[in-house]
Amino acid sequence: MSQSIIPIVWAIIQLFIGYNLVFPLVLLLLYVLLNKSIVKAPSTTEADYAIIVTAYENTTLLPVVVASLLKLKYSNYLVYIVADKCDVSNLHFDSDKVIVLRPEETLASNTRSHFYAINRFKRQHERLTIIDSDNLVDENYLLELNKYFDAGFSAVQGERKAKNLNTTYACLDAARDVYYHFYDGQVLFGVGSSATLAGSGMAFTVQLYKDCLAHLDITGAGFDKVLQKEILLRQYRIAFTKDAIVYDEKTTDSDQLVKQRARWINTWFKYFKFGFVLVAKGITNFNWNQFVFGLVLLRPPLFMFLLLSVACMLVNLILNPLVALYWLIGLCLFVFGFILSLLVSNTDKRIYQSLINIPRFMFYQVLSLLKVTKANQVSVATTHAVDTSIEDIKK
Numbered sequence: 215m216s217q218s219i220i221p222i223v224w225a226i227i228q229l230f231i232g233y234n235l236v237f238p239l240v241l242l243l244l245y246v247l248l249n250k251s252i253v254k255a256p257s258t259t260e261a262d263y264a265i266i267v268t269a270y271e272n273t274t275l276l277p278v279v280v281a282s283l284l285k286l287k288y289s290n291y292l293v294y295i296v297a298d299k300c301d302v303s304n305l306h307f308d309s310d311k312v313i314v315l316r317p318e319e320t321l322a323s324n325t326r327s328h329f330y331a332i333n334r335f336k337r338q339h340e341r342l343t344i345i346d347s348d349n350l351v352d353e354n355y356l357l358e359l360n361k362y363f364d365a366g367f368s369a370v371q372g373e374r375k376a377k378n379l380n381t382t383y384a385c386l387d388a389a390r391d392v393y394y395h396f397y398d399g400q401v402l403f404g405v406g407s408s409a410t411l412a413g414s415g416m417a418f419t420v421q422l423y424k425d426c427l428a429h430l431d432i433t434g435a436g437f438d439k440v441l442q443k444e445i446l447l448r449q450y451r452i453a454f455t456k457d458a459i460v461y462d463e464k465t466t467d468s469d470q471l472v473k474q475r476a477r478w479i480n481t482w483f484k485y486f487k488f489g490f491v492l493v494a495k496g497i498t499n500f501n502w503n504q505f506v507f508g509l510v511l512l513r514p515p516l517f518m519f520l521l522l523s524v525a526c527m528l529v530n531l532i533l534n535p536l537v538a539l540y541w542l543i544g545l546c547l548f549v550f551g552f553i554l555s556l557l558v559s560n561t562d563k564r565i566y567q568s569l570i571n572i573p574r575f576m577f578y579q580v581l582s583l584l585k586v587t588k589a590n591q592v593s594v595a596t597t598h599a600v601d602t603s604i605e606d607i608k609k
Contacts (some may be wrong), residue, residue: 228526228537232517235544237509238397238551241405249404260290261363263356264420268327272396273305275463280307282350287357292339296324324413324437325427343417348463350377355540358458359417365453368422369408369445369484371399372458376562378588382526383471385568386575389556390516391462392565396555398510399454403417405489407506408452410443411438415460422450436481443488443511445493446504468578475515475582482515489513517579519549576577 239501265283270277276295283293297305299320307314310466321327328344341363345351352358355372373395376388398410416438417570426444427437445452466472496505505512513519526540556565 231519231522231526231545234513234543235523235548237513238356239547241397241401241506242551242554243567245401245404247441248406260288261360262337262340262343263288263291263417264331264335265293265345266331266343267293267327267345267347267349268293268324268483269300270297270298270322270327271295271300271369273300273302274349275348276305277307279345279347279349280312281506284309284353285353286351287353291356292336296327298320298327305456306487317503320576321544323431323433325430325432328423332424333368338422340418341417342420342423345460346414348377348461349374349414350461352461355458355460356454358475360473361418362453363419367453368419368450369452369453370417370458371409371411371459372417372452373399373456374412374415374460374462376462377386377463378466379562379564380465381466382568382571383575384466384469385562385565386571387471389561389565389569391464392559392561393552393555394452394515396559397551402458402506402510403454405506406451407503408442408450409454410507410510411442413438414462415458417458421591433479434480434484436485439481439485439488439511442507443485443492446492446507447502449499450502451503458546471575472582472585475579476585479515479518479583480578486512486514512580515579517576517600518583520545521576521580523548 239479251428295314297316302314302316305314317330359370374391379385403409426441432440489508492504492508496508523545527538530538
């Protein structure tokens with residue numbers, strides 16, 4: 215009996231791993247066949263935005279971040295800086311649009327910082343957008359978000375582009391972002407599901423954000439995973455726009471990479487169960503948005519399912535060479551899909567040049583996996599220090 219079960223279990227394991235190799239291309243095919251443009255028009259009125267900038271321990275880059283926010287082609291907004299566990303004595307801004315908040319006690323939580331700001335809003339803002347302390351924003355950022363809110367959406371994810379490509383690690387980190395923004399943003403939204411949230415460069419109606427998270431106290435990394443699950447459970451779609459651009463600083467060295475990825479991997483193990491919940495909801499509700507998004511949440515981080523796929527191929531070289539050939543084809547299709555995402559995204563040539571170092575990049579992510587159980591104790595937030603302006607990026 216047990217001998218007859220083992221091949222079935224082995225086949226199920228392989229299917230669970232292998233579908234990740236071809237799923238992006240399946241979505242892309244559906245995107246080509248089903249994609250319908252959202253009817254958008256320039257707003258005639260400016261909705262009132264709260265821009266929440268969260269900083270933890272480090273305020274080095276805040277002046278440059280605020281400078282980019284004050285250059286927005288928009289007037290109806292306020293910037294709330296939540297400087298958690300920070301020295302704010304040198305933070306002075308010559309604008310009444312900028313409010314600096316210094317919590318009396320350490321919050322050490324993104325959502326606690328967000329609600330600290332929400333509870334101290336100077337007026338009843340209609341929408342809020344979340345920006346990290348290392349981000350810069352394009353001058354049309356709020357104008358582009360408005361197009362999707364005005365089309366009826368209550369949640370919108372913009373595109374995070376690389377602020378720096380000064381090291382191999384930064385370029386490979388940027389390549390990963392290009393891949394995810396294309397498939398988990400543009401394509402996923404285009405097939406009628408929702409874009410995944412990226413932690414910053416995202417916007418919501420204030421009411422939706424409160425409804426989703428006010429009753430929860432989320433610590434550690436991954437608040438965006440909880441938030442997107444709550445949004446999907448309420449049967450909303452998260453829109454994606456590549457025109458609402460936030461420039462995000464990429465990891466520049468191996469130590470930074472290991473600590474950051476350890477937090478991210480820890481987050482996947484903690485929250486991938488949401489995928490089962492949404493798949494089940496999608497089936498019972500006949501809701502395509504929930505079903506497809508749930509499948510995406512079940513996907514392990516890239517390096518994990520790629521290494522598992524190679525391992526399955528090698529095992530099958532002994533057990534079943536024909537199946538090993540299928541694995542090879544699947545891996546080739548994944549590589550094709552990955553390169554395709556770079557080609558259609560106007561990718562910087564430095565990113566292409568860095569791809570030869572992917573094995574080393576994956577090695578450090580394996581090291582991250584070994585630190586995953588203590589990820590949030592080792593590092594609460596990624597420390598960045600590249601003082602770059604919008605003008606520097608566009609040169």
